Amino acid sequence: MDDGGYSVLCDIACTLGEGPSFDPASGRLFWFDIEGRRLLERAFPDGPTVVHALPFMASAIGFVGDGRQLIVAEDGLYLREGDGGALTLHTPLEAGDETTRSNDSRVHPSGAFWIGTMSKREEKGAGAIYWFFRGELRRLYGGITVPNSICFSPDGTIAHFIDTPTGLLMKVACDPANGLPCGEPEVFIDWRGRDGYIDGSVIDADGVLWNARWAAGAVDAWSPRGERLKTIALPARQSTCPAFAGPKGERMIVTSAARGRDLAREPLAGQTFLLDLPVRGRFDPRVVLA
Helix, strand or coil: CCCCCEEEEECCCCCCEEEEEEECCCCEEEEEECCCCEEEEEECCCCCEEEEECCCCEEEEEEEECCEEEEEECCEEEEECCCCCCEEEEEECCCCCCCEEEEEEEECCCCCEEEEEEECCCCCCCEEEEEEECCEEEEEEEEECCEEEEEECCCCCEEEEEEHHHCEEEEEEECCCCCCECCCCEEEEECCCCCCEEEEEEECCCCCEEEEEECCCEEEEECCCCCEEEEEECCCCEEEEEEEECCCCCEEEEEECCCCCCCCCCCCCCCEEEECCCCCCCCCCCCCCC
16 A cells, blocks of 8 residues: 655655654754764755754654753753753753663653653663653653654543554553553554564544554554554655644654665665655644743
8 A cells, every 4th residue: 555655855864863843833843863963953844954963862852942942862851952052951861871762752732741762772671661741750661672653642642652573552541631641551553473663653633643664664644443544655664753844734754764774775765755645733732841
């Protein structure tokens, strides 16, 4: 099933492109090259891409107002000044463990941040998923190898996440007021033994879950009932994470990874793509710091 095409939004190849997020206040798109320790920024869609070197591995960004952002990095959450990019540690995160880093993370409709961590060597069970809200950091789930696909229903009552190697995309009831789980996780999609791996996801205004499928070069759209609606093929096998962009969230971009790929055979690996289809996207709220 191949529904729609793509164009290249940015031809800068990321070793491990991840964490795209669009700021409607500034009209700018941000994403990361985790292993390259870079933050990429672009006025969407046609502005030049600005590359910011980072002193650490980082994987996700949230917006906090006044032009500032909250960067999720390997040892903590950092406030970043939009003017000049100065970084200040706000909250340590696994700071005493140099073997782990952050991975897939997303802001709940309440303003709470769900944050995934994992081993830099992908050691089994070394990661976790955390909840950060009003200055409090709490561990939700441990024993996770590669946390991915963190996303939320538009009303904030359902959260999704996956430990990618398991092949089981989960869903769990949430308190819409604070983003805390209020039930036991259950299987939403069983992808065991199928092509590729479930990676990053977002949910649109209609409750459709859009997932980037690693090692398959694809983005899949899933209904709230877990039915696959469509698949869009991409020219980079290691597609990593989608995001909504544009003034009304009407476009979708997808990051990818060049790590381990033969660029002679896969020249677009690691680049960032714009899908050739309209979507009814929505934006993450600001992170509630206090």
